[in-house]
Amino acid sequence: MRAMLRWAHADLRTHRGEALFIVAATAGIVASLLLATALFGYATNPWQRVFTQSRGAHVWIHTGAGADSGRLAALSALDGVDAVSGPYRTAAATVATAASRGARAGVELRAAGAEPPATGRPLITAGRWLDPAAPHGVVLEASLARALWAEPGDRLDLAGRTVTVLGVAETAERRYRPGERPGTVWALPRALPEDRTGGQVVGLRLADPDDTDYTVQRAVTTLGSGAVTDVSTWQQARAEAQGDTKLLGQVLGLFGLGALIAAALAVFGAISTRVRGHLRDISVLKAVGFTPGQVVRIFLVQHLAFAVFGAALAVLLVRTLGARLPGRLGDAVQVWQGLPGHLPALLLVPVAAVLFIGAATCLAAWRAGRVPPVPVLPPAAAPGGGLSGAARKALALRVPPALVLGWHRAFGRGRRAPATIVRLALPLLLITVALGAWTTIERFHSRPEQLGLAAALTARPDATLTDREATALLRGNPHVTAAHPGLEVAALVPGQTGTIALRGLGTRAQPYPYSIAEGRPAHGPDEAVAGQGLLDLLGARVGDWVRLTVGGHPQVLHIVGRSIEPENGGRVISTSLDTLRENDPGLRPTLYQLQLRPGADPRTVSTELADASGGRLDIHEVTSPADRLSALRGLVAGLIAVLALIGLTELSTAIGGTVRDGERDLLALKAIGLSPRQITAVTVTALGCTALAAALAATVIGVPLANWLIDREGHASGIGAGIAHAPPLPHLLALTAAAVLGAVALAALPAAHAARRRLADTLSAAA
Known part of the structure; x- marks a missing residue:
């Protein structure tokens, strides 16, 4: 020992x-x-913690104001329903606060009692719950509070009256998303307005979460499809x-x-x-x-x-x-360290x-x-092994012997050369894939119109603005090149258990510039384009007809193309506003998607439009997936550094092996008259050729592999294939040059040292 x-x-x-x-x-x-383990835990466990502590409902069903109360009560008797939360009376409203610089948010006012419900109970994270002694107090859902920069004690303008924020609560329901999904505001029942825009919401907690789809189908059948306006499940949340x-x-x-x-x-x-x-x-x-x-x-x-x-x-x-660590990664590690499975992992x-x-x-x-x-000594490895025909021809053409012998040493030594190239190519291949991911994320920033984000701003007029006034106001700004009117409604698909987004955007005279990855844009009546998530949900493809139910009315559309849809998991079907108006001529646009001139600052334009409208326009920047993936760029940089370190490890091994393999040839090379500098060039050339071969193989395989992996991830996420972009040629050339120059630089010193060894040492090493 x-x-x-x-x-x-x-x-x-x-x-x-x-x-x-x-x-x-x-x-x-x-x-x-x-x-990676921390990020996985952070992605799942915070929601699971809230769901468990709040005894969250697996299904939330929203109905119109005229839903039969008896049928709502009958939901508790359905097989598999363990508990019911509600029904609660709801009303649509708009909330604003001076602290948010005039920004507004659409909310769902939900009636609640002085005690939080047993099922679907909001978890108070700041402040307190509703109090009858404060009849004008409200509790905000956490994501809505963050969007409004609201804290307990702040005053809000809610539906024309002033209310006070009593508390902020977390919930396991779907979160607030500007312009897509309203935030939740809990208030005492008498604080809700009595109008026809209201409705009801009921939550179902199931004995077996795997029965969610079946239970939703039975619940919708019990209530009637015309009474249901929205269905959300725990999987979506x-x-x-x-x-x-x-x-x-x-x-x-x-x-x-x-x-x-x-x-x-x-x-x-x-x-x-x-x-x-x-x-x-x-x-x-x-x-x-x-x-x-x-x-x-x-x-x-x-x-x-x-x-x-x-x-x-x-x-x-x-x-x-x-x-x-900065950003989301540090938060992930902090949350992960507090989870029960942290130490085993x-x-x-x-x-x-x-x-x-x-x-x-x-x-x-x-x-x-x-x-x-x-x-x-193996016979095949004998010193002075025979040169190939190509090497002899190169010498006959007066190619420098150092280059010819270096090439021969790199590729003429049996199975060792391919094995070294494969080991060195693997980290370079992964670096190429990482560069492909980086390029795709950067393309979301630099060319958003190619990835389903042609508009930079979304403007929502209030009820005092007519369509003509809103259009004139928006197009009157010199930085706005197009203002596409539109609306988005929730639609039910027969045989499905959730809702999808039906979007009417643009007109046939001025269509919205969707990013079409397959098929063609929608031009004619009843034509539409759909996201990958919707096609997967329906099991449909381009060319199929689909039948939707919107507010109890059928809508039949012909899918003529697949668009890149970065929002709502790709579960979006889009047509022109004219097509939706054919079924309901009274429809008016609820939003405008604004395209800006190149170089225009969206925040400056937003401020100008808000001032020009006197606060009658609610304007938000269009959210880009690149904003949510900003942390990925730092991770990619860190991964490239790790892979480069592994490549250096393999390169150092290859240098040592090449120098040792050349020790037996040193006497022969000196015997034919090569100087120490030329002998050094032989070794350096061998390492350079090996690195070049590995870099070329990594590029040839890595670029299509990166495109395939990114498109597969895009397909799985619902955005759809077609978002991948290969790394720019200068980046690939820089990677190849770095690999070759790094190999040459690292090999120069040990090769020179070996070339100047004494003959006695060389004979000893070869013995």
């Missing part, structure tokens, strides 16, 4: 840089996997709460797994190269009495120690500094990574144990 430790210590002192690279790469990989944080976790987990494989291959290559370079040392170990098992244990334990040290370093960094992920790396080292260590006490 003492002899094994002494040899391992001597080997570590000789190859400090290689050991440091392996430890750092392992630490980066394990840290990436731990952050959870998916919305997960949002893009889940995507971050998936991306980080995918790259972490790829980096783990790349690191395992790098470690395998390092041990294999070390075995070839230590044939004489291993033979001496066996000659002095070391058994094959002891030799295997030396190499295996040594590299497992590197992996354990790197994993422990990653755990320490994530544990102490993870919560201090903190232990299992590093252990799994170490075992994975250990499994990859077993084969190389086993090969070390098979080295005979007297190593035999």
Whole structure:
């Protein structure tokens, strides 16, 4: 044991840089996997915590004011319904506060008692619940409060009267989204206005959440489809709460797994190269009495120690500094550290990574144990091995011998060259995929019109503005190039259990510029384009006819194209406002999508329009998925750094192997008259050619792989395929140049040192 430790210590002192690279790469990989685990936990568990503590309802059904109260009461008798929340009387209203600089939000006023309900109970996070002693007090849902910058004690303008915010509450229902989904405001029953715009809402808590779809179908049948205006389920609320944080976790987990494989291959290559370079040392170990098992244990334990040290370093960094990371990632780590499954994951992920790396080292260590006490030089590896026909022709054409021999050393040494290229190409391939993800996110910022975001602002006029006045006011701004009138309503699809968004936007004379990924734009009557999420929901495709129910009235549309839809999970079908008016001529637009001149500042234009309208226009910036994915760019940069570190590890291994393989050829090269500088050029050229081949293979495979992965993720998220963009050619060329120049720069010093070795040392190494 003492002899094994002494040899391992001597080997570590000789190859400090290689050991440091392996430890750092392992630490980066394990840290990436731990952050991915944290993001997954952050994406799911906060919503699950709220749902559990509030005894949340699995289904929320909204009806019109005329819904039969007897049928609503009958919902509690449905099979599988464990408890009912409500029904509660509701009313639509608009709320504004001076603290939000005049911004308004559409809300659903919901009548509630002085005590929170037992089922679907809002969890107070600030302030207190409703109090009969404060009849004008309200409680705001947390996402609505954040949008209005409202806190307990603030005064709001609600439906023409002033109310006071008593508290802020979290709920497991779907969140407020400007212009798409109203926020929830709880108020005492007498605070709700008596008008025809009101309705009722009831929540159903089920004994078995898997029966949600069946229960919704029975509930809609009991109430009548004409009475139901909206249905939301716990799956929709959870998916919305997960949002893009889940995507971050998936991306980080995918790259972490790829980096783990790349690191395992790098470690395998390092041990294999070390075995070839230590044939004489291993033979001496066996000659002095070391058994094959002891030799295997030396190499295996040594590299497992590197992996354990790197994993422990990653755990320490994530544990102490993870919560201090900026943005959503730091919040994710902080929340994850407070979850019950935090400590098991903190232990299992590093252990799994170490075992994975250990499994990859077993084969190389086993090969070390098979080295005979007297190593035999393989005939194929004899010094001065024959040149290929192409190499001879190159020499005949007076190509510099250093280049020809370097190329021959890189690709003419049997199976070692392809294996080295594959190991070096894997991290470069993952970097190429990461650059593809970065480019796609940047395209959401730079070219949003190509990704379903042609409009920069959404304007919603109040009831005092006519359509003509609103259009004239919006088009009168010099920065507005087009103002597309439209509206969006919830629609039911026969045989389905949820609602989808039916959007009428633009006119046939001035159609809205949708981003069409398949088919063609909608021009004629009853023609529409649909998002990928809607097509998947209905099992439909371009060319099909679909029948929707809007407010109890049927609407039949012909899907002529698939559009890129970044909102509502792609569950959107869009047609022109003229088509919707054919069924109901009295429809008036409720919003205008504004296209701005290039270079116009949306916030400046928003302020100008708000001032010109005297506060009669509610204007919001169009939310881009790139805003929600902003944290992904920082993660991609970190992943590229980890992958570059793994690539350097493999490159250092390849340099060591190439230098050692060239030691036997050193005498022959000197014998034919090559100078030390030319011999150095042979080694440097061999490494440069290897890096170039790996970079080209990574580019050729990585670009289509990145497009496929991004489009698959777009399809799964409902946005739809067609959003992927390959990295710009200058970026790919820069990656290739960095790989080649890095290989040349790192190989220059050891190659020069080897070329100037004494002949006695060379003979000793070749013996």
